[in-house]
Amino acid sequence: MTITHLYVDRTVADxxxxxxxxxxxxxxxxxxxDTRQLYxxxxxxxxxxxxxxxRLLLTRNQGAFIRQCPGTKEYICCDYQILHIGTYCTxxxxxxxxxxxxxxxxxxxxxxxxxxxxxxxxxxxxxxTLRIGTGEFTDSLIWEAWSDLTPLLVERFARQDRSVxxxxxxxxxxxxxxxxxxxRRTIMAWSLNTPRIIATQERGTTSLKARLRxxxxxxxxxxxxxxxxxxxxxxxxxxxxxxxxxxxLFQYVDPGNIVWISMGTLRFMPALxxxxxxxxxxxxxxxxxxxxxxxxxxxxFKPLRIDIYRRIAGWIRHHAPNATVYFCMEDETxxxxxxxxxxxxxxxxxxxLDQSARRVCGVH
Numbered sequence: 001m002t003i004t005h006l007y008v009d010r011t012v013a014d015x016x017x018x019x020x021x022x023x024x025x026x027x028x029x030x031x032x033x034d035t036r037q038l039y040x041x042x043x044x045x046x047x048x049x050x051x052x053x054x055r056l057l058l059t060r061n062q063g064a065f066i067r068q069c070p071g072t073k074e075y076i077c078c079d080y081q082i083l084h085i086g087t088y089c090t091x092x093x094x095x096x097x098x099x100x101x102x103x104x105x106x107x108x109x110x111x112x113x114x115x116x117x118x119x120x121x122x123x124x125x126x127x128x129t130l131r132i133g134t135g136e137f138t139d140s141l142i143w144e145a146w147s148d149l150t151p152l153l154v155e156r157f158a159r160q161d162r163s164v165x166x167x168x169x170x171x172x173x174x175x176x177x178x179x180x181x182x183x184r185r186t187i188m189a190w191s192l193n194t195p196r197i198i199a200t201q202e203r204g205t206t207s208l209k210a211r212l213r214x215x216x217x218x219x220x221x222x223x224x225x226x227x228x229x230x231x232x233x234x235x236x237x238x239x240x241x242x243x244x245x246x247x248x249l250f251q252y253v254d255p256g257n258i259v260w261i262s263m264g265t266l267r268f269m270p271a272l273x274x275x276x277x278x279x280x281x282x283x284x285x286x287x288x289x290x291x292x293x294x295x296x297x298x299x300x301f302k303p304l305r306i307d308i309y310r311r312i313a314g315w316i317r318h319h320a321p322n323a324t325v326y327f328c329m330e331d332e333t334x335x336x337x338x339x340x341x342x343x344x345x346x347x348x349x350x351x352x353l354d355q356s357a358r359r360v361c362g363v364h
Contacts, residue, residue, distance in 0.1 A: 001050065001053040001054055001090050001091075001092060001204060002054065003025055003027070003053075003054055003055070003056045003090070003107070004027075004054045004055070005027065005030060005054065005055045005056070006021060006022055006025055006027040006028070006029045006030065006055075006056050006058070007029070007030050007031075007032050007035075007038055007055060007056065007057045007058070008029045008030065008031050008032065008057075008058045008059075009032060009035055009057065009058065009059035009060060010031050010032065010033050011059070011060055012058060012059060012060050012111050012112065013029075013031050015058070015111045015112070017058065017111040017113070017147065018058050018111065020146060020147075021056070021058060021109075021146045021147075024145060024146045025056075025146065029058075032057075035057060035059060038055065038057060038106065039104060039106065042055070042104040042106065043104050047278075047279065048104040048105070049099050049104075049105055049275065049279060050092070050279070051104075052088055052102075052104055052105040052106045052107055053088065053089070053090055053092065053105075053107055054107075055106065055107060056107045056108070056109065057106055057107065057108040057109075058108070058109055058111050059108055059109075059110060059111070060110060060111065060112045060115075061084060061110035061112060061115070061116070063084075064084070064119070065083060065084050065085075065110075065115065065116045065119045065120065066081055066082070066083060066084070066119055066120065066123050066132065067081070067082045067084055068080075068081065068082070069081065069082055069136060071329060072294075072295040072329060074294040074295055074331065075294075075295065075329040075330055075331055076327070076329075076330060076331065076332065076335065076343055076349050077329070077349070078131075078326065078328070078349045078350060078353055079131070079349070079350035079353075080131055080132070080133065080136075081123075081130050081131065081132040081133075082132070082133065082134075082136040082137070083116075083120065083132050083133065083134045083153070083165075084110070084136075084137060085109070085110060085116070085134050085138065085143070085149065086107075086108055086109040086110055086137070086138045086143065087102060087105070087106065087107070087108050087137045087138055088102065088105045088106060088107040088108065088137075088138060089107070089138055089139050089142060090107065090139075090142050090204065091139060091142070091170060091171075091202065091203065091204040091205050092202075092203040092204050093170075093201060093202045093203070093205070094200075094201040094202075094203075094276050094279070094280040094283045094285060095201060095231055095233075095266060095268060095272075095276070095285060097268065097269070097272065098137065098138075099272060099275050099276075099279075100268075100269055100271045100272040100275055101137075109143060109147070113149055113152075116149075117152070117156065120153075120156060121156070124156070124157075124160050124162070124163055127162065128162065129162050129163055129354050129357070129363065130162070130163035130164075131163070131164055131166065131350075131353060131354070131357060132163065132164070132165055132166070133165065133166035133167065133168055133189075134150075134153070134165075134167060134168075135166070135167065135168030135169065135189070139168070139169050139170060139171060140166075140167040140168050140169050140189075141167060141169040141171045141173040141174070142169075142171060142173070144173040144175075144176055145173070148176075150167065150176070150177065151176055151177065151180055153165055153186075154177060154180050154182050154185075154186045155180065155181070155182075157182070157183075157185040157186055158180075158181055158182050158183040158185050158186070160185070161185075161362075161363055161364050162363055162364055163185070163363065164185055164186070164187055164259075164357045164361050164363060165185065165186045165187065166186075166187040166189050166226060167186060167187070167188055167189060168189040168190070168191065168226075168228065169189070169190060169191070170190065170191050170202065170205040170206060170211065171205070171206055171214075172206050172210050172211065172213070172214040174188070174214050174217060174218055177218070177223075178217065178218070178221045179221070182222065182223060183362075184222060184223070184224055184360075184361045184362055185361060185363065186223060186224075187223070187224050187225065187226050187259050187357075187361065188215065188218040188223045188224070188225055188226070189225065189226035189227065189228060190211045190212075190214070190215055190225075190226075190227055190228070191227075191228045191230065192208065192211065192227050192228065192229055192245060192249065193208070193229070193231075193232075193233070193245070194208075194233075194238065194241040194242060194244075194245055195207070195208050195241070195245075196235075196241060197233050200282070200283070201233070201280070201283060201285060208245065208248070209248070212248065212249060212251075212252040212253070213252065215227075215252060215253055216252045216253060219253055219254065219257055224257055224258070224259045224360050224361050225253055225257055225258050225259065226258065226259045226260050226261065226262075227249065227258065227261045227262075228261070228262045228263075228264075228328075229242070229245075229261070229262065229263045229264070229312060230262060230263060230264035230265075230328055231264060231265060231266035231267065232263060232264065232265045232266065232308055232309075232312070233265075233266050233285055233288075234265070234266070234288055234289075234300060234304060234308060235284070235288075238308075239308070239311055242308070242311070242312055242315075243311075243312075243315050246312065246315045246316055246319065247315075247319075249319075250319040250320065255319055255320030255322070255323055256320075256322075256360075257360065258320060258323050258324075258360070259324070259356050259357060259360045259361060260323070260324040260325070260326060260353060260356050261316060261320075261323055261324070261325050261326075262325075262326055262327065262328050263309055263312060263313070263325065263326075263327055263328070264327060264328035264329060264330070265299065265300050265304075265305050265308065265309075266285060266288070266299075266300065267293065267297045267298060267299045267300075267329075268286070268297060268298050269296070269297055269298075270292075270296075270297075270298060273286045273298070286298075288300055289301045289304060294331075295329070302333070302334065305330070305334060305338075306334055306337045306338050309327070309330075309334065309338035309339075310337070310338045310339075313325055313338060313339055324352060324353065324355075324356040325339065326343075326349060326352065326353065327339075332344075
C-alpha cells in the first residue's frame with residue numbers, strides 16, 4: 001500500500017532519519033506530541049488495518065531491541081532472536097497475524113539506531129552463537145527505500161564469526177545489498193507459497209518467480225539462503241502445486257547453499273478470523289478442518305498437517321537430501337511422524353540450526 005501520512009513522534013523530531021523519510025516519501029511530517037492520538041484515530045476507522053498501513057509513525061523503541069521469539073512452550077521452539085526494528089507491513093497478506101497482534105496495527109519504524117547498534121554490539125560481544133532476524137514483526141526489506149539500516153547490519157555481522165543475521169522478505173528489494181562484503185554472515189531468506197496463494201492471499205507482494213530470481217542474484221553474490229513455507233495452506237490440488245513450487249525453487253538455487261528450510265501450516269488466533277472475513281471476503285482459508293491447538297490457535301487437524309509435511313519434506317529431500325528442514329512450532333509427534341526423528345536426537349532444534357549455520361555460513 002502507498003504511505004499517505006508521515007507521523008513523527010515529537011521525541012525524535014530532530015532525528016536525521018525523520019528528514020530522510022519525509023524527503024524520500026515526498027510527505028510533510030506531522031509532529032505528534034502523543035502517539036496515542038494516532039492509535040485512537042485508527043481505532044475509529046472502518047478498516048483500521050488498511051489505515052495502519054498507509055500511516056507511518058517514526059518513533060523511538062523504548063524497550064529491548066533484541067527479543068526472544070514469542071514461541072509457545074508446548075511446541076518445539078528454535079530459540080530464534082528478534083531484532084525489533086519496527087512493526088507491521090506495507091504488504092497485505094490475508095493470514096497475517098500482525099492484524100490481530102497489535103491493537104490497532106500501526107506501521108511504525110524505530111529511528112533510535114544508535115541504541116539498537118549499541119545493544120546489538122553488546123550481544124555479539126558475548127561470544128555465544130546468535131541466530132537473529134528482523135522479519136518477525138515486519139518484513140525485513142520493506143524499509144530499503146528510506147533507511148540504510150540493513151546495510152549497516154550486514155556490515156556489523158560481517159565483522160564477527162559466531163552469529164548470523166537472517167533477512168526474511170516477500171520483496172525483491174536487494175539492490176543495496178548485492179555489493180556488500182557480507183562474509184556469509186547474513187542469510188537472505190524468502191517466504192514461499194504457491195502462485196495461487198500469492199495471487200489471492202498475499203496482496204502487494206512479489207511473485208514466486210520474482211522472489212526466486214532475487215534469491216539467485218543473492219546466491220551469485222555469495223549470500224547463503226533460507227526459505228520458509230509458512231503458512232502452508234490446504235486446498236484442493238495444493239499438493240501438486242506445492243510440489244511444483246519446490247521443483248521450481250531448485251531450478252534457481254544450489255541446494256548446498258541453503259542454510260535451512262522451515263515449514264508451518266496455517267494457524268491463527270480466533271480473533272483473526274473475523275478480520276480476514278471482513279477484509280478478504282473472497283478468502284476461503286479460514287474454512288478448513290481446524291481444531292483449537294494447545295496454544296489456543298486454530299490449526300489444521302494433526303493428521304492433515306502430518307500428511308502435507310511428509311509430502312513436502314520428501315520433495316525437498318529429493319532435490320536436497322542434506323538440507324536442514326525444520327518445523328515452526330510443532331510438537332514431537334508431528335516431527336517423528338513427518339520427518340522420522342525428534343530434534344532431541346540431534347541435541348535439540350537450536351543445536352540443529354546452529355550446526356547448519358556453521359556448515360553453510362562458516363560461523364564458529
